[in-house]
Amino acid sequence: MEGEAGERVDLTFLRRQLGAAFLAAFLCAAGLPLTAPPADAAPGVPRVSDIRAWTNEIYTRVAIDTGEEVSWQASTLRADPARALPPRIFIDIRGAGIRDGILRKPVEVRNGLLRQVRAGRFDRDTVRVVIDLERESTYRVFALPGPFRIIVDIDGAGEIPVPPTSPDTVAPPGPVAAVPSPENPPQGTPPVSTSNPSAGPAVPFATPSIPPSVESPRAAASPPSPARKHRVRVMIDPGHGGKDPGAIGPTGLKEKDVVLAIGRRIREKLSRSGEFDVRMTRDEDVFIPLEERTAMANKGAVDIFVSLHINASRNRKAEGFSTYVLSRGASNREDLELAARENGVPVGKLQGVKFIIDDMFTGARKNESLRLAKTVNDAVVRHVSTRYPEAQSLGLKQAPFYVLVGARMTAVLVEASFISNAREESRLRDPSCLDGIADGVVEAVRYYGQNGILAHSDF
Ligand SMILES: [Zn+2]
Numbered sequence: 001m002e003g004e005a006g007e008r009v010d011l012t013f014l015r016r017q018l019g020a021a022f023l024a025a026f027l028c029a030a031g032l033p034l035t036a037p038p039a040d041a042a043p044g045v046p047r048v049s050d051i052r053a054w055t056n057e058i059y060t061r062v063a064i065d066t067g068e069e070v071s072w073q074a075s076t077l078r079a080d081p082a083r084a085l086p087p088r089i090f091i092d093i094r095g096a097g098i099r100d101g102i103l104r105k106p107v108e109v110r111n112g113l114l115r116q117v118r119a120g121r122f123d124r125d126t127v128r129v130v131i132d133l134e135r136e137s138t139y140r141v142f143a144l145p146g147p148f149r150i151i152v153d154i155d156g157a158g159e160i161p162v163p164p165t166s167p168d169t170v171a172p173p174g175p176v177a178a179v180p181s182p183e184n185p186p187q188g189t190p191p192v193s194t195s196n197p198s199a200g201p202a203v204p205f206a207t208p209s210i211p212p213s214v215e216s217p218r219a220a221a222s223p224p225s226p227a228r229k230h231r232v233r234v235m236i237d238p239g240h241g242g243k244d245p246g247a248i249g250p251t252g253l254k255e256k257d258v259v260l261a262i263g264r265r266i267r268e269k270l271s272r273s274g275e276f277d278v279r280m281t282r283d284e285d286v287f288i289p290l291e292e293r294t295a296m297a298n299k300g301a302v303d304i305f306v307s308l309h310i311n312a313s314r315n316r317k318a319e320g321f322s323t324y325v326l327s328r329g330a331s332n333r334e335d336l337e338l339a340a341r342e343n344g345v346p347v348g349k350l351q352g353v354k355f356i357i358d359d360m361f362t363g364a365r366k367n368e369s370l371r372l373a374k375t376v377n378d379a380v381v382r383h384v385s386t387r388y389p390e391a392q393s394l395g396l397k398q399a400p401f402y403v404l405v406g407a408r409m410t411a412v413l414v415e416a417s418f419i420s421n422a423r424e425e426s427r428l429r430d431p432s433c434l435d436g437i438a439d440g441v442v443e444a445v446r447y448y449g450q451n452g453i454l455a456h457s458d459f
Contacts, residue, residue, distance in 0.1 A: 046070045046096040048119060048127050054295035057112045058156035061295040064129055069148045070096050074141040086115060089131040089139055091150060098127045113137060113156050144291065144402055146345035151291055153406050231277045232449040233302035234270060238263035239309040242287030247312030249425035258428050259308040265438035270445060290403040298408045304445055305411040307403050309342060312420040319421045320392035323377035324413040325369040326405065327398035339399040365410050372448045373412040380440030387432055
């Protein structure tokens with residue numbers, strides 16, 4: 001698994017310790033006063049405990065961990081050539097402390113898109129995280145609970161999708177929501193001074209994050225793909241792992257083990273022909289945060305992302321296979337509870353989240369994701385049915401799964417039957433059932449790879 005090994009190494013955060021004088025210069029440049037820091041946050045008080053980044057030359061995801069929920073605001077500052085300052089995105093986090101190690105160690109990137117991510121105390125109540133860009137770029141920011149973290153997705157300006165030309169035939173995306181809103185600058189708002197960032201909203205960067213037409217039904221269809229120069233890249237994401245077992249069946253079968261076994265089968269089957277470049281977010285029993293799984297797919301510029309899960313319900317009779325795409329809400333209580341469980345948060349938290357879905361990519365790719373999800377679900381049920389004729393299809397569904405938020409490619413999440421159902425749990429112990437599930441995913445990905453991505457402008 002050279003690809004995976006490489007992926008893990010690449011995910012190591014690139015940090016460099018700066019000397020005190022150098023750091024002081026940066027703090028001043030960002031408008032971070034050099035006042036004596038207060039004592040660090042008391043127990044139970046939010047604290048910026050880590051800053052993580054996944055990056056390539058056209059995409060970067062930054063995750064800021066605070067543990068507890070915080071009030072935050074993101075904005076931008078234009079380059080200031082007179083002071084040799086690059087364009088910056090900054091996030092002010094109120095009522096939070098910061099781990100001393102982060103103050104001393106900016107996350108160094110320097111990949112043509114980002115220079116570095118640094119943080120400091122702006123005042124006694126505010127931690128400011130500053131992302132120094134190499135060039136003005138589109139970005140979006142959202143927060144995820146459980147534990148609380150703020151996610152910043154930054155795109156190279158050259159990667160904005162071309163407004164699609166084919167009509168929407170499946171379903172339009174919901175209304176665009178982006179906070180902050182770089183694409184709709186307030187008229188006449190002056191640039192924010194670095195010395196007075198509380199003066200008002202910053203002027204967003206000039207590059208629009210979302211083409212104005214993206215909200216129209218026409219724009220919801222898929223953008224035309226450029227001629228493909230690489231094998232179709234597929235990221236298989238076996239859910240859960242390590243400390244997170246996922247759902248557990250009546251006799252103790254763990255979701256994390258089943259989906260890993262299925263994922264390995266898919267990789268093996270899909271790799272045989274040489275047509276596909278297949279990767280996995282995990283190939284062992286390890287815990288990987290949801291936002292990191294998405295970041296791995298984006299960083300790897302994969303074409304298809306398939307997250308593998310096994311459903312569970314308090315109703316032990318619940319059964320069947322379903323495949324999901326991302327949406328802001330769920331159509332019923334069961335799907336909402338499922339999404340909350342998969343996201344590792346209570347339902348109340350899920351509903352309370354100001355849910356920011358990446359409309360630029362999720363919207364453009366939603367129709368493709370819907371098509372793939374239906375193809376996957378039909379094929380999985382058909383394959384499993386050859387041995388288990390009673391296998392049920394619950395069909396194509398939509399729910400707010402964090403692991404799909406911000407995915408830049410066609411992305412689906414499979415719930416391959418119910419581990420809470422004794423009969424289905426027993427079936428999941430049968431290798432031929434796991435093969436059937438894998439065969440279904442492989443058939444759908446193959447079909448989609450040959451007839452979807454490669455020629456989807458014909459739809
Ligand atoms: Zn799961």
